[in-house]
Amino acid sequence: VTSVLHSEINEQPDAIKRAIAGAKQATLALVAEAKRRDVKYIVLAARGTSDNAATYGRYLFEIVCGIPVGLAAPSVHTLYEAKISYRDALVIGVSQSGAGEDINEVIGQARKAGALTLAITNTESSVLAQTAEHVLLCHAGVERAVAATKTYTTTLALFALLASLWSESGELQTHLERVPEAMEQVLTASQNTVPVVARTLIHAERMLTVARGLHYATAIESALKIAETTYTATQPFSSADLLHGPIASVAVRTPCLLFVPNGKTAPMMNEVGDKLSARGARVIRLSSDGTDSLDYLPLVPPGTELLSPLVDIVPAQLLAYHLCLARGLDPDNPRGLTKVTVTR
Amino acid sequence: VTSVLHSEINEQPDAIKRAIAGAKQATLALVAEAKRRDVKYIVLAARGTSDNAATYGRYLFEIVCGIPVGLAAPSVHTLYEAKISYRDALVIGVSQSGAGEDINEVIGQARKAGALTLAITNTESSVLAQTAEHVLLCHAGVERAVAATKTYTTTLALFALLASLWSESGELQTHLERVPEAMEQVLTASQNTVPVVARTLIHAERMLTVARGLHYATAIESALKIAETTYTATQPFSSADLLHGPIASVAVRTPCLLFVPNGKTAPMMNEVGDKLSARGARVIRLSSDGTDSLDYLPLVPPGTELLSPLVDIVPAQLLAYHLCLARGLDPDNPRGLTKVTVTR
Numbered sequence: 001v002t003s004v005l006h007s008e009i010n011e012q013p014d015a016i017k018r019a020i021a022g023a024k025q026a027t028l029a030l031v032a033e034a035k036r037r038d039v040k041y042i043v044l045a046a047r048g049t050s051d052n053a054a055t056y057g058r059y060l061f062e063i064v065c066g067i068p069v070g071l072a073a074p075s076v077h078t079l080y081e082a083k084i085s086y087r088d089a090l091v092i093g094v095s096q097s098g099a100g101e102d103i104n105e106v107i108g109q110a111r112k113a114g115a116l117t118l119a120i121t122n123t124e125s126s127v128l129a130q131t132a133e134h135v136l137l138c139h140a141g142v143e144r145a146v147a148a149t150k151t152y153t154t155t156l157a158l159f160a161l162l163a164s165l166w167s168e169s170g171e172l173q174t175h176l177e178r179v180p181e182a183m184e185q186v187l188t189a190s191q192n193t194v195p196v197v198a199r200t201l202i203h204a205e206r207m208l209t210v211a212r213g214l215h216y217a218t219a220i221e222s223a224l225k226i227a228e229t230t231y232t233a234t235q236p237f238s239s240a241d242l243l244h245g246p247i248a249s250v251a252v253r254t255p256c257l258l259f260v261p262n263g264k265t266a267p268m269m270n271e272v273g274d275k276l277s278a279r280g281a282r283v284i285r286l287s288s289d290g291t292d293s294l295d296y297l298p299l300v301p302p303g304t305e306l307l308s309p310l311v312d313i314v315p316a317q318l319l320a321y322h323l324c325l326a327r328g329l330d331p332d333n334p335r336g337l338t339k340v341t342v343t344r
Numbered sequence: 345v346t347s348v349l350h351s352e353i354n355e356q357p358d359a360i361k362r363a364i365a366g367a368k369q370a371t372l373a374l375v376a377e378a379k380r381r382d383v384k385y386i387v388l389a390a391r392g393t394s395d396n397a398a399t400y401g402r403y404l405f406e407i408v409c410g411i412p413v414g415l416a417a418p419s420v421h422t423l424y425e426a427k428i429s430y431r432d433a434l435v436i437g438v439s440q441s442g443a444g445e446d447i448n449e450v451i452g453q454a455r456k457a458g459a460l461t462l463a464i465t466n467t468e469s470s471v472l473a474q475t476a477e478h479v480l481l482c483h484a485g486v487e488r489a490v491a492a493t494k495t496y497t498t499t500l501a502l503f504a505l506l507a508s509l510w511s512e513s514g515e516l517q518t519h520l521e522r523v524p525e526a527m528e529q530v531l532t533a534s535q536n537t538v539p540v541v542a543r544t545l546i547h548a549e550r551m552l553t554v555a556r557g558l559h560y561a562t563a564i565e566s567a568l569k570i571a572e573t574t575y576t577a578t579q580p581f582s583s584a585d586l587l588h589g590p591i592a593s594v595a596v597r598t599p600c601l602l603f604v605p606n607g608k609t610a611p612m613m614n615e616v617g618d619k620l621s622a623r624g625a626r627v628i629r630l631s632s633d634g635t636d637s638l639d640y641l642p643l644v645p646p647g648t649e650l651l652s653p654l655v656d657i658v659p660a661q662l663l664a665y666h667l668c669l670a671r672g673l674d675p676d677n678p679r680g681l682t683k684v685t686v687t688r
Contacts, residue, residue, distance in 0.1 A: 041385055062426050063420055068429070068430060075556060088432070213419040228589035228593070233550055240419070245678075246568065248572050334592050
């Protein structure tokens, strides 16, 4: 197999090593300035896969740093031309290409409004990198597949690096350095399991992905990856929201990918799994303790729940890839998509 | 027909009148204190339908008041026990029942952390109302249907009232007072059109709802209403996100409810409609200028795009109701749901 998507999925452990090492000095400089300027809250501006990464960032910064985080609605700036008073804020634009006009506009306006601004991007020469005061680079190498993988996980790694230096948590940093190893392990563990489960999904027209809390990012990124490469209508849910109404609409045999990593969310996720099973849905659990079956995919815990999303997305990326192959689709050229989506 | 859901949908114009009149003094007091304390940003905490309402609030406050707004992730508090430094924030808990433990915990913690706190609720005696310093009541009367309708639109009305008094926009206030009239008109215009379109959806197993910007709240609330009452798997999209990948997964004949109110989003919504049509999807446009057909539902513009979401949700509520009837389901007792969902 010479698929670009598959190669890039496998490059992720090395890419993460480069991201952590390459961005450390720039991160320290940003943290020093944020503390000097007494930043009171953080705003993240992103679209698509980068927006899913930002969802991880918001949970992580709030949990680890105790600082409030919001996700920007770019259209407030681009469509409604609002002038938002970003006093005392750190505003972070996230985009692998750095070419999205809407995100660049948010960062440009925030900088004018006096906010501290940061670009997280894989493209050093991008407009985004030139617009923000500070830049953290993903160091992922050029991403050729239309479906983003290594720019997603390296962005998560940069968020984790930033949170660990901001909170001065040596423990989180140590765990972060071990993430590439856990990722290698999950790649190995997925080799035989994922293709078998993927084949059982050939006729699935609809899927659900479900996670909670810090892991919600994994649910929304999995859903996007599966939808855009395999054309399966895939809807992500936080388990709390699912129980607030939409569970009534889950039909018999609907495949539900449940992310059940070790940690705070596991008890509720197992409860949701039981409720979905009782409704006749097909529950496929991703967990580090399960028994080999068609309804199970292995996870590898990276030492702390806080970093689990960096590793847990890998089996879902591979599931999207192998479902493509099983359906005879081209994983590198999803229909109707281009690498850079420009929205205003 | 003596359905509670249908009665409550029809009660909305009167409920909004009561909300605007009943909450004015309390809103003025809150605004005065927010300005005295120099609030720098707003955080909204909510679940389910109230969270959809909060999505409208975030756009409205940013556009009209120029103040940054974020949506809280309650699990950061309840699962991860984060202590967030809400200095200089206004933190708003939104819940019709005021009984959700997670929202109450967010408000309790925010108040302890020194934030200005506000409850928006339909239940004066609730824990939420007792936990926050300030309270705005929906004045919607008891809501008996499991699917929330009048507590949703009255919550939007309270957000609009707050934004108009905060920004001292007499124009917005004047338009707000005319919303009940536009709502009466859309109820009348829907009477013959909605049941006919609903019948064409009897065999739809999946639907999309699509809107953009300020109107995204209408897409997510419509999707929730349709999913929880008719059991149709209904996925909401911002049109920008839809183009970022998931459009590849939209199958031939999938019904797509497109909200195309007058205003800034109309050109892009029409473009998205054309792209969906080109893929073979069935596009049902909600708009104030269209011609009678099975793929069109009438909207009534309330004088300003900013208040359109208060009126535009009504045909979608009625569509959920009439699709229930067409399928022989009981709109008042959706399976597997209870009125108050408690999540921690």
